[in-house]
Amino acid sequence: MAENKKILISIPENLLKELDIASKNDNTNRSDFIRKSIKFYLIEKRKIEIREKMRAGYLEMSNINKSITEEYSEGDYEDFLSYETKLLGSE
Secondary structure (H helix, E strand, O other): OOOOOOOOOOOOHHHHHHHHHHHHHOOOOHHHHHHHHHHHHHHHHHHHHHHHHHHHHHHHHHHHHHHHHHHHHHHHHHHHHHHHHHHHHOO
8 A cells, every 4th residue: 555645735614614524424534535535536537538538539430430421422322323324225
């Protein structure tokens, strides 16, 4: 387990009161509550960053897929017209 370091922080009095109430409700002390809160925050922040990267990736892939679809549908349409022309010519 990593060695604990002491730090000094300043927080507004109303936030300190909320911290004391929350830590009491969790049957823990300020330090444990703050450690858990920081860990929770960092994990949630990473999740948000990952979701944003995934969203950007999906958007990029959707543009690539759209481009591929448009490219192939244009070719299919040309093939269809060529087929119709052949059918009309054989009548």
